[in-house]
Amino acid sequence: MQPNSEQFSSFTSNIQYFAYGSNLSKSLLEFKLASNPQTKDKYNTEPNSLILHSQPAILKDFELKFNLYVPTNNVDPSYANLVYKKNSTVHGCLYEMSPECKAVIDGLEGKGQVYQEEIVRVLPYGSTTTITALTYIAYKEQIKFPGITIKDGVPPSKRYLKTLIYGAKECNLDSEWIEYLKNKKVATIPLTKLSNEELKKIKEKIYTAKDLELKNLPLDQAFNEKGELIKPIISSICGLVFMCNPNQGFAIGARAWIEQILGRDMTVFYARRCLRNEGVSLYETEQDVLLGDRDCLDYVIANAYDLLRQSRIEGEGVFLLGRTTNFHLWKDYLGASQCKNKAKNLSLLGNSSSGNRQQGIENRE
Structure with missing residues (x-):
């Protein structure tokens, strides 16, 4: 029935x-x-x-x-x-x-x-x-x-x-x-490093938290009467600042979702979508995420990599604008490519990201 x-x-x-x-x-x-x-x-x-x-x-x-x-x-x-x-x-x-x-x-x-x-x-x-x-x-x-x-x-x-x-x-x-x-299969995603051209761009333009806030329109101007996003979004993740046109880049969802990232940093927002181990407090800062669960860190970095990938595709509507003052926290993961156009795969089955990282708390599963 x-x-x-x-x-x-x-x-x-x-x-x-x-x-x-x-x-x-x-x-x-x-x-x-x-x-x-x-x-x-x-x-x-x-x-x-x-x-x-x-x-x-x-x-x-x-x-x-x-x-x-x-x-x-x-x-x-x-x-x-x-x-x-x-x-x-x-x-x-x-x-x-x-x-x-x-x-x-x-x-x-x-x-x-x-x-x-x-x-x-x-x-x-x-x-x-x-x-x-x-x-x-x-x-x-x-x-x-x-x-x-x-x-x-x-x-x-x-x-x-x-x-x-x-x-x-x-x-x-x-x-x-x-x-x-x-026993269900899980997805894999392509990963890459910042190119020398992208590194040059993020060195030239540094955004503060106030800059991000001011770059976006008020909420009532960003949405139409139907509650649909009609203006670009500017936000940051893992120290990189991106602009995304409506319905592109951020896998845009409901208005309540948009309100949490419009003009703000998304790093902690994405981390909070992950399960936390017993005894781990709520993520409040990017530093908390770096010291947190390995799978959570991989997930957040994967979202930054994916936006970077989309920013390289002409006409996709995703643009790398610069970096935030906290980029230093993530430079080991998002630094320049060692080999031009060389890509890696990060399996969401749990392969580690590149760069040095403090050992996270053991998974609770």
């Missing part, structure tokens, strides 16, 4: 939410709620009042696919999705959440633009009674966001798959399901 297309217009009572992607991780979902303007105040005063309960559950007649494809994103090229398939099952986490969480989840899933809200029946582990729950499914013909489509055969990033695996463990999902996730 396919999902009910009926959608809830509003919630005044607790919601039941079936998560099968990155929101499998309760700790990461709590962080999203803690940092979202709609729920952070309540999280700070009553941290246990948002996620009230979580338990493992099964959704029947569906298959897990990594087929939500983002062609412009070489670092996170695909995301989890549900596809109707008779006699198949998907394991996930069933959350009971307070009503105000609904708008946050809608935003995280790009409701109406990428994923569609669906009502399904899920079966908690050890129960014989199904529960009506909310979930999100992407359909090719209903995706409205430019540059995103449905495509099979594109593996997810290591960062993303690792989040699912850790979340599955947090929710105590069946060990066979965890092994199923562990």
